[in-house]
Amino acid sequence: MWRGNEDVLVTDLDDELVLMHAGRSEMFSLNAAGRLLWQALPASEETLMDLLRRTFGLGDVQARSDVSAVLHELVARDLIRKG
Amino acid sequence: MRSPDPLAGAPGDWRSLDARVRAASGVPGDWMDVLRRDWGLGCAAPVDAGERQLEVRVGDWSLAPPAATGRQVVLPDGVARVQVLGDELWLEDRLHVRLGERRSVLTCAPQGAAPDLWALAFTEAHRAAGWVPLHAALIAGRGGVVAITGPSGAGKTTACLRLRAAGWTVLAEDRAWIGPDDRAAGLDRTLRALDDSLARFAPELLLDGPGVTRDARGKRVLPLTVPPVSLPLTAVLLLGHPGPLGPADRVREFWQATGVPMGASGQRAVSAAAQRLVRTVLWRPAGREQLLSLVPDLLGAPLQE
Numbered sequence: 001m002w003r004g005n006e007d008v009l010v011t012d013l014d015d016e017l018v019l020m021h022a023g024r025s026e027m028f029s030l031n032a033a034g035r036l037l038w039q040a041l042p043a044s045e046e047t048l049m050d051l052l053r054r055t056f057g058l059g060d061v062q063a064r065s066d067v068s069a070v071l072h073e074l075v076a077r078d079l080i081r082k083g
Numbered sequence: 084m085r086s087p088d089p090l091a092g093a094p095g096d097w098r099s100l101d102a103r104v105r106a107a108s109g110v111p112g113d114w115m116d117v118l119r120r121d122w123g124l125g126c127a128a129p130v131d132a133g134e135r136q137l138e139v140r141v142g143d144w145s146l147a148p149p150a151a152t153g154r155q156v157v158l159p160d161g162v163a164r165v166q167v168l169g170d171e172l173w174l175e176d177r178l179h180v181r182l183g184e185r186r187s188v189l190t191c192a193p194q195g196a197a198p199d200l201w202a203l204a205f206t207e208a209h210r211a212a213g214w215v216p217l218h219a220a221l222i223a224g225r226g227g228v229v230a231i232t233g234p235s236g237a238g239k240t241t242a243c244l245r246l247r248a249a250g251w252t253v254l255a256e257d258r259a260w261i262g263p264d265d266r267a268a269g270l271d272r273t274l275r276a277l278d279d280s281l282a283r284f285a286p287e288l289l290l291d292g293p294g295v296t297r298d299a300r301g302k303r304v305l306p307l308t309v310p311p312v313s314l315p316l317t318a319v320l321l322l323g324h325p326g327p328l329g330p331a332d333r334v335r336e337f338w339q340a341t342g343v344p345m346g347a348s349g350q351r352a353v354s355a356a357a358q359r360l361v362r363t364v365l366w367r368p369a370g371r372e373q374l375l376s377l378v379p380d381l382l383g384a385p386l387q388e
Contacts, residue, residue: 007152009343009354011334011361018334022343022350023154029331 002071002080003042010038019079028077034070041080045071097123100209100260100268102135110141114195121198122205124268137208140190144179147171154345158199165203169347172207180204182211182346210349213263215356217340219319221254221269222246224382227315228267230259231374232340233322238371240276242322244284246378250385254309261356265363267316269309275302310386318365318381326368333361 004010009020017035019028030038036055037048045067052063074080095115096105099122106115118139147166151173156163166173170182177196181188187208189201196204206216219232220239231242243253255269262268275298281289288305296304321328321336328336337357344350369377 009350009357011354011357013330013334013361016331018331020338020343020354022345023152025338025343027335027338 213352226383227317237322320369324368
């Protein structure tokens with residue numbers, strides 16, 4: 001299960017999301033698809049893939065690739081944690 | 084029947100933004116004099132027993148528990164080691180702060196604390212109540228207040244001098260605060276300017292004589308008298324920004340100008356302010372030379388004509 005880091009401050013701009021890591025003072029923007037995934041947290045990778053499939057009509061391969069890419073970016077910036 | 088609040092309007096209480104500041108017994112008077120100079124708001128509004136409180140105490144406190152998160156905070160005079168757990172802060176071994184939206188308690192070790200640490204404590208206490216500090220100059224007119232921000236050296240002080248010379252009211256040189264109701268207040272009591280800027284834009288302030296002081300950079304320190312006005316922030320002008328400013332850029336500039344709160348209440352409150360201010364206030368890049376025409380467009384007429 002993936003969860004948002006509690007140390008992240010979120011500004012929702014409707015079609016994008018800006019995340020501020022309070023401990024690092026680093027910012028990261030998410031586009032509409034990333035915003036959708038963030039707002040679904042906490043969630044499993046499978047749940048997130050299903051969300052992209054249903055929302056954007058993506059195939060399995062594309063949904064897996066997109067979710068994986070977003071999670072990779074968020075983990076690298078300590079914005080989400082698994083557990 | 085309730086007993087009257089023994090603290091209401093106590094002699095020696097003073098205001099900092101919308102909070103009543105009081106000293107508990109045993110706090111040295113000279114500490115409070117320095118804090119009042121740095122953090123007292125110049126307006127003479129009466130103290131209200133129902134308003135927010137900041138209480139300053141002297142004494143000891145328990146060590147931070149293992150669950151507290153350690154941080155290094157860069158301050159003007161060095162780096163401070165801070166531990167945070169929710170709304171409790173330990174600033175070095177000198178200050179302990181318990182934050183609350185309506186009441187914050189700042190406890191200082193008997194040996195005292197450096198001004199930078201007190202500044203951190205007061206800033207966090209105000210943030211917990213929804214106040215947003217901005218590293219910006221504030222200019223007031225009949226239509227409200229504009230904040231002028233940008234990196235150091237971008238021209239905020241020169242802008243203050245030029246706009247002041249044109250009749251506009253300077254509320255702050257760089258210590259701007261935006262309240263939970265989006266009203267702007269300044270906490271600067273001085274304006275620091277180089278002599279060549281003064282020679283160009285405010286030559287009447289160049290008079291030498293007793294009492295003239297300069298800061299470490301050689302800037303002349305001039306008294307700044309702030310009128311007791313309460314006006315809403317209407318625009319943020321960004322000096323040196325290449326533009327254009329999309330919504331995410333406005334959020335970035337907001338955090339750049341305010342910094343990140345450490346306490347949990349402050350984080351919630353300032354995040355909410357970010358969400359609000361990037362939508363309700365005009366954010367736009369501005370060149371130094373544009374300010375003299377932009378400010379009248381945004382604020383109408385000066386407060387006093």
